[in-house]
Amino acid sequence: MTAPLPFQAPGATPPTIPSASVLRRLSPTLEIAWRQLSYHRTKLAVASAGVLVAVMLMLVQLGIREGALENSISIARRVQADLVVTSPRTRTIFQSAQFPRRLLYRLQGHSAVQHVQEMYMGQARWRNPWQHNEHPISVFGIDPRSPLIDFPGYSDRADELLLADRLIFDRNNRTSYGPVREQLAASGPFETEINHRRVQIIGAIPVGISIVSDGNLFLAPHNFQRLFPDRSPGAIDLGLVQLRPGENPELVRRELLSLLGRECRLLTRQELIDAETRFVQDSAPIDFIFGMGAVVGFFIGFVVVYQILYTEVINHLPQFATLKAMGFSDGTLLRIVYWQGFILSVLGYLPGYLMALWLYQIATRAIQMPFSMTWQRATLVFSLTLLMCLLSATIALQKVRRVDPADVF
Amino acid sequence: MSSDSPPHPAPSRSGSNPRDLREVALPAGNHASPGPEPAAPPTGRTATSLPAIVARNVAFAFGTGELRRQILFDLSFEVASGEIVLLTGPSGSGKTTLLTLIGGLRRVESGELTVLSRPLHHALPADLVASRREIGFIFQQHNLLEFLTAWQNVELMFQLHPEVSADQVRDRTLELLTLVGLAERLHHHPSQLSGGQRQRVAIARALVTSPRLILADEPTAALDSQTGRDVVELLQWLARTNGCPILMVTHDHRVLDVADRILHIEDGRLQA
Numbered sequence: 056m057t058a059p060l061p062f063q064a065p066g067a068t069p070p071t072i073p074s075a076s077v078l079r080r081l082s083p084t085l086e087i088a089w090r091q092l093s094y095h096r097t098k099l100a101v102a103s104a105g106v107l108v109a110v111m112l113m114l115v116q117l118g119i120r121e122g123a124l125e126n127s128i129s130i131a132r133r134v135q136a137d138l139v140v141t142s143p144r145t146r147t148i149f150q151s152a153q154f155p156r157r158l159l160y161r162l163q164g165h166s167a168v169q170h171v172q173e174m175y176m177g178q179a180r181w182r183n184p185w186q187h188n189e190h191p192i193s194v195f196g197i198d199p200r201s202p203l204i205d206f207p208g209y210s211d212r213a214d215e216l217l218l219a220d221r222l223i224f225d226r227n228n229r230t231s232y233g234p235v236r237e238q239l240a241a242s243g244p245f246e247t248e249i250n251h252r253r254v255q256i257i258g259a260i261p262v263g264i265s266i267v268s269d270g271n272l273f274l275a276p277h278n279f280q281r282l283f284p285d286r287s288p289g290a291i292d293l294g295l296v297q298l299r300p301g302e303n304p305e306l307v308r309r310e311l312l313s314l315l316g317r318e319c320r321l322l323t324r325q326e327l328i329d330a331e332t333r334f335v336q337d338s339a340p341i342d343f344i345f346g347m348g349a350v351v352g353f354f355i356g357f358v359v360v361y362q363i364l365y366t367e368v369i370n371h372l373p374q375f376a377t378l379k380a381m382g383f384s385d386g387t388l389l390r391i392v393y394w395q396g397f398i399l400s401v402l403g404y405l406p407g408y409l410m411a412l413w414l415y416q417i418a419t420r421a422i423q424m425p426f427s428m429t430w431q432r433a434t435l436v437f438s439l440t441l442l443m444c445l446l447s448a449t450i451a452l453q454k455v456r457r458v459d460p461a462d463v464f
Numbered sequence: 465m466s467s468d469s470p471p472h473p474a475p476s477r478s479g480s481n482p483r484d485l486r487e488v489a490l491p492a493g494n495h496a497s498p499g500p501e502p503a504a505p506p507t508g509r510t511a512t513s514l515p516a517i518v519a520r521n522v523a524f525a526f527g528t529g530e531l532r533r534q535i536l537f538d539l540s541f542e543v544a545s546g547e548i549v550l551l552t553g554p555s556g557s558g559k560t561t562l563l564t565l566i567g568g569l570r571r572v573e574s575g576e577l578t579v580l581s582r583p584l585h586h587a588l589p590a591d592l593v594a595s596r597r598e599i600g601f602i603f604q605q606h607n608l609l610e611f612l613t614a615w616q617n618v619e620l621m622f623q624l625h626p627e628v629s630a631d632q633v634r635d636r637t638l639e640l641l642t643l644v645g646l647a648e649r650l651h652h653h654p655s656q657l658s659g660g661q662r663q664r665v666a667i668a669r670a671l672v673t674s675p676r677l678i679l680a681d682e683p684t685a686a687l688d689s690q691t692g693r694d695v696v697e698l699l700q701w702l703a704r705t706n707g708c709p710i711l712m713v714t715h716d717h718r719v720l721d722v723a724d725r726i727l728h729i730e731d732g733r734l735q736a
């Protein structure tokens with residue numbers, strides 16, 4: 056050994072040596088990706104905030120779209136009859152056309168039918184006893200003793216509902232009807248006027264309101280007649296048909312149709328739900344408005360993530376070229392940038408999810424319809440977020456692929 | 465006083481001379497603790513008697529057709545194992561281009577170029593990448609990743625050698641960074657290091673996986689003369705102790721004395 060060893064400081068203190076991190080055990084390229092992203096805290100914060108906004112917009116817009124739709128068809132969803140008879144002119148049960156009750160009773164004679172039940176539906180004017188103004192309200196008349204529809208708590212009050220001019224309020228109704236729930240909670244049943252007739256509100260049950268109707272009332276058919284004296288009891292809005300156990304609604308329907316003739320339509324429960332969904336989608340552009348919001352969210356996130364990843368790639372081209380020159384493959388560099396896309400997805404998604412939960416609560420209060428998270432939507436939006444980030448990474452990567460390692464010399 | 469100070473006298477590491485770097489050369493197998501005998505050398509190491517670089521009538525041109533410009537003409541030379549060869553010549557004479565050919569970063573057009581027993585003149589792209597992994601590159605710009613510490617930048621190279629155990633990676637990284645005098649700066653980012661220190665990290669990075677050939681393109685150009693001198697002496701010391709050949713482009717007259725041989729190139733032709 057002749058040459059002196061340069062640079063070595065005498066008496067160097069023993070250095071601390073890092074141990075392999077958790078990230079590295081997952082993937083060495085993930086560790087590099089994280090180090091690169093986390094080196095510039097502000098950039099990382101901006102990128103995550105961009106993803107957060109995108110996630111929030113997508114979750115909220117899709118949530119409101121779905122919530123508005125789901126709430127609007129909640130009455131249809133609650134039908135428990137196997138088949139439903141409507142007028143061919145009915146497009147939604149909120150604006151139904153009537154058909155003769157005798158047609159429904161004809162079905163009673165069929166051996167597959169266990170039970171039929173008529174349901175009345177109308178739009179009435181509710182007098183707000185606090186503000187002395189009137190507000191339209193949907194009124195549903197059905198026998199409270201054994202309704203073929205799931206109005207939670209309705210049949211529990213059957214005895215009272217059979218008395219004259221008693222009805223029950225929907226707990227989800229908008230506040231335009233006045234502080235009804237508070238009144239009920241504080242001092243029980245109270246009186247008001249509906250269609251200029253004095254009635255007693257005996258309680259409130261949770262059913263669900265629609266974007267086409269601000270509120271619902273439920274009462275027995277004979278009380279419905281009192282509210283709508285012009286309407287003949289023989290003209291009904293909805294016929295609910297319960298089949299005997301084991302009967303197939305699809306098969307029975309054909310036979311029943313021949314009994315009904317052309318004056319009625321016979322729908323399965325699912326067809327009724329589908330028809331209501333179609334009506335809501337046709338009558339209000341919720342798909343467009345909220346779908347658009349979700350698309351805008353996706354786009355915002357895409358642009359922000361692309362900007363960040365692209366500048367990261369551009370700023371590090373010489374270093375990436377150096378790594379390539381030293382024998383690193385394109386694959387390694389691709390993985391680093393894709394991991395960065397993945398990290399940004401996760402960093403943006405988690406707070407975005409929490410923000411969305413909070414906004415659902417605000418929307419529930421503001422729109423007065425319940426909105427909630429579903430795991431399907433959460434998964435869908437996470438997939439969209441990943442897609443958004445990986446797409447950005449893919450485009451940003453076009454540069455890395457084209458780097459000529461010979462250029463670093 | 466920074467650690468860019470002049471070289472210290474030979475230090476005593478545990479009272480003995482620094483181990484031959486090849487003693488900790490990457491083992492081919494999984495024996496974690498090299499005994500007193502050097503670990504079995506990786507494939508090709510035994511062929512030390514063969515020259516590291518053999519160039520026969522190498523020519524190269526940029527562009528095609530009208531734009532075609534020939535840069536290198538009929539170059540023939542050899543670099544023997546353990547030799548330190550400097551490449552000098554005026555600007556634009558083709559030094560860097562020649563280095564990129566030897567480094568497998570560009571493809572030889574005509575003639576024969578064999579580097580570390582690999583004929584690069586008919587190599588597939590994958591062969592070129594494999595060849596690059598056996599070469600230590602030192603660039604004019606250090607090109608360290610600024611988001612990684614000195615330690616991480618050096619350690620990164622072992623991703624190309626996943627067969628090396630974590631313990632060996634740690635030992636080897638520490639050894640190289642100690643060797644270039646950065647034992648006290650292991651966890652500094654490049655922005656916290658001086659120009660000379662950064663270049664030394666780059667050298668540690670180029671050498672940590674025990675390359676069989678070092679290609680350096682003006683490694684001292686960005687450094688002041690004293691630091692440049694130190695860096696070159698470090699390279700020389702490493703080459704001498706390892707028998708690792710070095711081909712270095714330089715304009716720096718003060719470092720010519722470290723060379724075993726000087727190749728001078730002018731207008732793409734070697735001068736006798």
Ligand SMILES: Nc1ncnc2c1ncn2[C@@H]1O[C@H](COP(=O)(O)OP(=O)(O)OP(=O)(O)O)[C@@H](O)[C@H]1O
Pocket residue numbers: 526527535553554555556557558559560561562
């Ligand atoms: N990618 C390229 N495309 C076309 N011409 C190039 C390219 N790279 C270099 N050249 C040309 O090739 C010639 C040799 O360049 P090279 O970089 O090899 O010279 P050099 O000897 O390294 O010069 P210097 O000392 O200035 O670094 C120059 O005339 C240069 O313009």
Ligand SMILES: [Mg+2]
Pocket residue numbers: 464559560561
């Ligand atoms: Mg050059």
